[in-house]
Each structure stands twice: as C-alpha cells, then as structure tokens.
Amino acid sequence: MTGPETLADFYRDLHAHPELSMQEHRTAARLAERLQAAGLGTIEGIGGTGVAGILRNGDGPTVMVRADMDALPVTEETGLAYASTVPGVMHACGHDLHVTALAGAVSVLAGARNTWSGTLLAVGQPGEETAQGALAMLADGLFDRFPRPDVILGQHVGPAPVATVGHRAGLLMSAALDVEIRIFGRGGHGSMPENCVDPVVTAAYLVTRLQTVVSREVGARDAAVVTVGRMHAGTRANVIPDEAVLTLNLRTQDRRVRERVLAAVRRIAEAECAASGCPRPPEITTSGDFPPLTNDSATVARVRAAHRAVFGAEAVMDYPSLLASEDFPHFGGGEIPYAYWFVGATPWKVWDTAPGERPEEKLRGVPGNHTARFAPDPATVRTAVTALTEAARAALS
Ligand SMILES: [Zn+2]
Numbered sequence: 001m002t003g004p005e006t007l008a009d010f011y012r013d014l015h016a017h018p019e020l021s022m023q024e025h026r027t028a029a030r031l032a033e034r035l036q037a038a039g040l041g042t043i044e045g046i047g048g049t050g051v052a053g054i055l056r057n058g059d060g061p062t063v064m065v066r067a068d069m070d071a072l073p074v075t076e077e078t079g080l081a082y083a084s085t086v087p088g089v090m091h092a093c094g095h096d097l098h099v100t101a102l103a104g105a106v107s108v109l110a111g112a113r114n115t116w117s118g119t120l121l122a123v124g125q126p127g128e129e130t131a132q133g134a135l136a137m138l139a140d141g142l143f144d145r146f147p148r149p150d151v152i153l154g155q156h157v158g159p160a161p162v163a164t165v166g167h168r169a170g171l172l173m174s175a176a177l178d179v180e181i182r183i184f185g186r187g188g189h190g191s192m193p194e195n196c197v198d199p200v201v202t203a204a205y206l207v208t209r210l211q212t213v214v215s216r217e218v219g220a221r222d223a224a225v226v227t228v229g230r231m232h233a234g235t236r237a238n239v240i241p242d243e244a245v246l247t248l249n250l251r252t253q254d255r256r257v258r259e260r261v262l263a264a265v266r267r268i269a270e271a272e273c274a275a276s277g278c279p280r281p282p283e284i285t286t287s288g289d290f291p292p293l294t295n296d297s298a299t300v301a302r303v304r305a306a307h308r309a310v311f312g313a314e315a316v317m318d319y320p321s322l323l324a325s326e327d328f329p330h331f332g333g334g335e336i337p338y339a340y341w342f343v344g345a346t347p348w349k350v351w352d353t354a355p356g357e358r359p360e361e362k363l364r365g366v367p368g369n370h371t372a373r374f375a376p377d378p379a380t381v382r383t384a385v386t387a388l389t390e391a392a393r394a395a396l397s
C-alpha cells in the first residue's frame, strides 16, 4: 500500500478479509492497532478474540461503545472490487462497517478531548451471530479489567436509505433461540420401507406441523416466528437413513410467549416421533440464546437529539420493533442503560428503484443483511462514524 491508510481503505480491507464467529483474529488485531494508534490502553484476546481499549479524559461517566466483528458463512455475490477473498465467508451483516465506525469514532474523540470528559471504553466483540461473544467477554472479566460502564452504545447497519439513522425507545429487537431436533428412525434399504422407520417422512410432517405453532397457539397480538432453517437427512436415494436433524430458530418478544412456543415445539416433536413409531423419542437441544433488546428511553432521547443536530431531523427516523436479535443486551446485564440504533446502508438509487411506496414494501426489494448481495453504500462509513461519535460525545458531556 502507498500513502496513509484511510478509513475507507480500512473498511474495504476488513470487507475483503471476513472471519467467522469466534475466529476474528485478523480483524481484532487490525482494530487493536487502530485503538492503540489513537492512544487507547488496549487488551486483546478477551473471551477468545475480543479486544477492548480505554481512554481516560478527566471526570465524568464511563461510556462503552461496542462493535461486533464476525462475518457469516455466505458466498458473496456483490461483484464489488473489494469483495470477500475468503471462499464461502462474507461480511453479509455489515459488522466490518461497525468495526470501521468504532475505529473512526475513537480516533475522532481522541483527537478532540476538549469536547468531552469522562472515560471512553471501546469494545470489539467476537461472535455476535452465534450469541457467544458478549457472554464470552464478560466471563473473561471485561468489566474487571476495565471499569464497568455507566452507559453502553451500539449500532447496526441495515436496509434503509444511506445517511439515515433509526431509533426506538423500549423494545427494539426480539429474543431468539435455536432449537435442534434429532429424530431417530430405523434405516435400511430404500426398497423395503416396511422394515424401517423413515425419519425423512417424520421430519417432513414435523416441518409442516410446526407451522401451526404460531398460527394456532400464539395470540394474534403477540409476535412470534418459528423458522425451520435447516433440515438434514440421508446420503443417497436408495438408503433410508437412521436419523434426521432439524434446526429451528424461534423469535419472540415476551418471555411467556417464548415459553409457550418452546413447549409447543417440544410437544409436537415428541408426538410426531411417537406417531411415526420412532424407536426412541427425539433429542431436543437449545443454543444461540439472544435476550430481547430494550433501549433505555432517556439514553435514546439523548442520542436521538445528538443525531438530529448533526444529520438534520429528516434523516432521523422512528423504527418499529423488529423480530431480529442481538447479543448486545448481555453487556447491560439488565442493569446498565443502553441505546442501540440503526444506520441506513442502502444506496439511494437502489432504494428509489425498489418496488412499492411505503418503507416496508421497499424493504422487500432491496438486498438485506445476511444475503449474498448485501452491499452497503460506501458513504455509510461516514454516517456510521458520525453517528457513533456524536452519540458518545453526547453521553460524555
Ligand atoms: Zn447478522
């Protein structure tokens, strides 16, 4: 490389070198370099690949700014010049932008210490997509090695017009849980099903029956989603396998609803296996436990005001609560207030030409997070840096 690396170069480099959850070695090292260059006392390897840095600047609150760092097992199809160089791995959720914004905001704040007072704690978190990273950093003593923050700030890029931000006080994102169901059949030759218990057929019935959980067992006023995202069985056409495995993702906004949905999934899985004559009941295990994200109203009001001042009122939107999830609330532990907001990443040209009039119609037509064509407008870097900088400055004054 010739000349000094700009923040845009830093972003493109991260985008080209995505790393899967809890394996963010290169990303963490690059972020740590940037934090150190800005004068932060930095520790790496917290909870695996987590990195955190601190900048003390007189009296005042401790404000934590957080970025997640992991990429997804998606094959990139954006055609960008700086597309992923790692086969089958892509920054399809925009966490490369979050890392860039964190590095950028820290460098702006470090260079303008006369505009704020307090302690800035910058955290690069591994493993958001798997709900492992925040808990791993906490378990490894993040808040023992660094002061416990008084307020926590985080942001996420998503499909909305570039240079806009979206806020919501209270419940913004939902609880999520992965459920794996292992169905035990009795395998054999494909020509003799009468001697077998075919787990493929049981799995097929189970998938359709699970569609009744939300439609028939959850009240119309309660939000819930049950998605069977993965279905795996068998090796070839003429062999009935011994097992089939389904992996489900549950989304809810209320603990009571979540318990009801999970109980229904268990009951239906067990009954469907019994109906098929499976030699033993299914094994049902849960993982990927995301808490609901409930923003602190006072903190949101402060950040929203700072964003209106810098971006203009028309660029600051009100968001509905979403069925997407985040492990960010683990850092708050139910005690530390936090604000989390969205930054629009869709180029205006793409947004304007998407079918429909209302935002929720347009959303269906633009490439969203977790898709192979998710390509944030490069101008998002500036918006995300400014959004995080001004939010932190507002909390630190
Ligand atoms: Zn994601």
Ligand SMILES: [Zn+2]
Residues within 6 Å of the ligand: 093, 094, 095, 128, 156
């Ligand atoms: Zn994400």
